[in-house]
Amino acid sequence: MIRVSKGLKPGDKRFAREYERLKRFWGWRYVSGACWEMNSESCWKGGARVGRDPVNRYDMECVAEIYDRWWETDAEDVDQIRDLIGGRGPLRILEPFCGTGRVLIPLAHDGHELTGLDQAQAMLDRARAKIERLPREVRRRIALAQADVTSEEWPTGFDLLILGGNCLYELSTPEEQEHCLASAARALKPGGYVYLDNDHMEGDLDESWRKPGRETGDSYTCADGTRVEFSGETIWYDAPRRLHRSRRLMAVIRPDGSSAEHEFIVQKHPVSASEVETWLCRHGFTIERQWVTTGRATYWARLSAQTSEQHTAPG
Ligand SMILES: C[S@@+](CC[C@H](N)C(=O)[O-])C[C@H]1O[C@@H](n2cnc3c(N)ncnc32)[C@H](O)[C@@H]1O
Numbered sequence: 016m017i018r019v020s021k022g023l024k025p026g027d028k029r030f031a032r033e034y035e036r037l038k039r040f041w042g043w044r045y046v047s048g049a050c051w052e053m054n055s056e057s058c059w060k061g062g063a064r065v066g067r068d069p070v071n072r073y074d075m076e077c078v079a080e081i082y083d084r085w086w087e088t089d090a091e092d093v094d095q096i097r098d099l100i101g102g103r104g105p106l107r108i109l110e111p112f113c114g115t116g117r118v119l120i121p122l123a124h125d126g127h128e129l130t131g132l133d134q135a136q137a138m139l140d141r142a143r144a145k146i147e148r149l150p151r152e153v154r155r156r157i158a159l160a161q162a163d164v165t166s167e168e169w170p171t172g173f174d175l176l177i178l179g180g181n182c183l184y185e186l187s188t189p190e191e192q193e194h195c196l197a198s199a200a201r202a203l204k205p206g207g208y209v210y211l212d213n214d215h216m217e218g219d220l221d222e223s224w225r226k227p228g229r230e231t232g233d234s235y236t237c238a239d240g241t242r243v244e245f246s247g248e249t250i251w252y253d254a255p256r257r258l259h260r261s262r263r264l265m266a267v268i269r270p271d272g273s274s275a276e277h278e279f280i281v282q283k284h285p286v287s288a289s290e291v292e293t294w295l296c297r298h299g300f301t302i303e304r305q306w307v308t309t310g311r312a313t314y315w316a317r318l319s320a321q322t323s324e325q326h327t328a329p330g
Contacts, residue, residue, distance in 0.1 A: 071185075072279045073114070074135035077237045077267060083115045083141055084235075092179050092313075093121050096210055099304070099315050100127075106174040109202055111164040111195070112182035116142035116157075119177075120149070123156045130170060132162045165191050169202040176203055178211045183291075187282040188258070193294045200298040206320040209300060215312040216285035220254040224285075240270035250280070259283050288312045 105126045110119050113131030115138050123129045176199045186192045199209050232245035244266040251260040260282045268274040300316035
């Protein structure tokens, strides 16, 4: 993901000043030259390089609050994971892309030991605030760390790894998605399990993803009165490779009337069920349970009892 500040180019006089301001304000460490190109026609031709912004679009307090408000009570996957775990445990569980702790907190209540990884400090802060309110014995079973799971080594020695909440959609390419499953295999003990839950798309990129023009999205008011308005537009796609790039705009209007507009370029690769099955198999997993509906696919897969390194080809 790439974050750009509207209307500024590296050559502009205000650029350096604005860059420093954003860096201080958001902890933004890096501006890729490519992001400026992304605003040009080249993205329609698919010519622009996609860089990865080390700060993601969830990394704002108001976004974390909105995410939580919408999803915190969604517990269908948590119930399913509990059923799949059955009487096993207590388990050592790793949840990359853990967000605000929606999944890991209830599992820590069950007696398991949880490690959560996420790139967005704002999401982790929100998780921490909830964890602080838990009884001491539950609290001490949870560890959180900030990490970009695409580039950093994952901790190892886990019995179960959770890739829930459609997290493969957070990654831009099939290579990154497969790399994520290779990392999962390395993080698990031999014979460990992965729970994977994602939307899936078969064949070419769906027509609904190819519509041009700006679409107005939802808007929310946060507890402190800050209003956030989302909108976006498709800027490029490659239908046979099922790749899609969009420009996402987020207008933040503070209660004192000041406002800021943030722009992100997001590339997605909606996975197909057969891609996920191939990657799981290639990295040493056997799918034990699988639920595939028109739009959603959920897997419960077991890593071979041999050491994970014996299976994991470079991802
Ligand atoms: C849709 S939320 C899902 C949160 C949680 N898994 C759930 O189901 O409630 C996606 C999360 O992935 C995190 N994320 C996206 N890209 C990431 C990356 N490269 N490394 C680590 N976390 C990332 C975001 O910060 C966000 O918190």
